[in-house]
Amino acid sequence: MVSKRKDFMFSDRIRNLGISDEENELTRIKREKETQSIPVLDLMASNPTLVGLEFPINILSHNLDKSFWSKYNPDPKGLPQTREAISSSYRTRNLEINPEDLILTASTSEAYSFIFKLLANPNDEILIPAPGYPLFPFLAELENISLKEYSLTFSPESKEWNYSLEEVKRQISSRTKLVLLVSPANPTGSVMRKEDWKEWLDWSEKTGIVLVLDEVFADYTNLFTDKSSHFYPVTDSAPVFVLNGISKMLALPQMKLSWIHVQGNPSFKKQALSGLEIISDSFLSVNSPIQTMLPELLPWKSMVQNRILNRIKRNVMFAQERFAEISRLTWTYSDAGWYGMIQIQNSDLSSEEWAEKILSEKNVYLHPGDWYGFPETETVLIVSLIAEEETFSAAAEKLADIFL
Structure with missing residues (x-):
């Protein structure tokens, strides 16, 4: 006698995200x-x-017609010439970024997932800003990581939502591994300014809690004034990951290319890059055509x-x-x-x-x-x-x- 089949049980992480009709x-x-x-x-x-x-279609078509990407020879960190092109593009912002400190991903969402896999065990905790991007709970749940919000502070005078390290300190616990920042933020436009970073980096170095900065909207600031002044942190001591990609930078969300810039003391950076390379090598999700095309596309930025x-x-x-x-x-x-x-x-x-x-x-x-x-x-x-x-x-x- 065949027993009655039970309803299929989906994973807790999917049920927690609200799978239903x-x-x-x-x-x-x-x-x-x-x-x-x-x-x-x-x-x-x-x-x-x-x-x-949209990005000029004739430029995309011209590069897709080329044959130099027809061979597949992947590099877990991303093709060297692609990372070099990204590094060179930052020089327009007076930033010197070593191409060897970059890891390519298919999206910033994937970049977050790689970092979560690298640093957090199940039920470890990450802090996210509120108000903030509503995708974070999904990304965290898919990695079995706990979320806790820290509040942005609102200034009635300037009508701005600002980051506050004191708010973060009030929310951390022994399980806190990461603090996420988005600058400029979606949807508040909150930014991390140059004068903000010293205390954040000092605190991160002291506590060992990693800072993850998402700056995908960095090119869209200061339209009317110079007050926003988003600033890119550079450090050789605090553990910091900076994320960006071509979805916003080049208006090419369909081409699926982002990256992680790894910073910190030499020991942390070496281990972090090694771990991310293992994770990336397990998926190899960044396609070859966009990697080989990128040096030709960046000049149109x-x-x-x-x-x-x-x-x-x-x-x-x-x-x-x-x-x-x-x-x-x-x-x-x-x-x-x-x-x-x-x-x-x-x-x-x-x-x-x-x-x-x-x-x-x-x-x-x-x-x-x-x-x-x-x-x-x-x-x-x-x-x-x-x-x-x-x-x-x-x-x-x-x-x-x-x-x-």
Whole structure:
């Protein structure tokens, strides 16, 4: 007699991330409108290839037609000529980075996963900023690592969210292995300035807690002032990993190339690079074509970024002008990154309820601040600043209409 088959059991990590047939209400409303062919103005469009900001296709085609990448001869750290090209590109920022201190990955998400594998055991703890990027809980859960948030501090005068080492110190425990920083941050635009780094690096060296800096938006700062001043830390003593990639730098998310810059004292750096090389060699996930093409693509960086910067500037200026006359709304852009924030004053609804209402009534899609860890006392909506200008202005008019 054959016993009845039990339901298949998925891993705890997947169940913890919410595997189910359910979807949140905002996603349901959006899907329903798409099914009914109702046009939705997407104010969360963050993929440059879908909003008219793609890398020049003729340059990609020209390099893909070449035959020099047809042979496969992988290097776990990434091809030497690719790492040399990345190192050379940093010289425009007056940074000297040894190509041997770089590890290539297929994305910054993969870079995080490599670092988590390298440094953290199951149930070890990492600290993440709040408000912050909502992908971190997924990445940590997939590695069986515990998360704890540390709060960014809000300045009412400057309307900026700032990093605070004191907030981090209040949250660390004996299980804390890593502190994640994103500068410029998504979505707050928070930055780590030159004057901030000394105390952070001294603390990291003293405690042995590793700092991981994600600077994928580093090229999109200081559009209107010089106050943001994101700064790249250079150290030969504190354990630091810096992440970047071409998804934002070259508007090439589809080409899948990022990197880790390993820093620290010689002993730590040697062991970290060796460990990352073992991890990378187990996956070899970075494709050869993009590695061999990169030296030919990097010279186009300024042209690509100028188009994106001009888009952001025009959308910010439109938002500032349109929302200035609406007393219930406070528009914030911290002069860094791709995102702006709309704060709703004296609201009886949560940010998620507002996002659902706006999508239902005005066919405008944006994200609620709840998803990014904003305090419940703050009713915040998140908007992408690289949305096409016609879409952005039309959506802003609809938002103004609902709050006037």
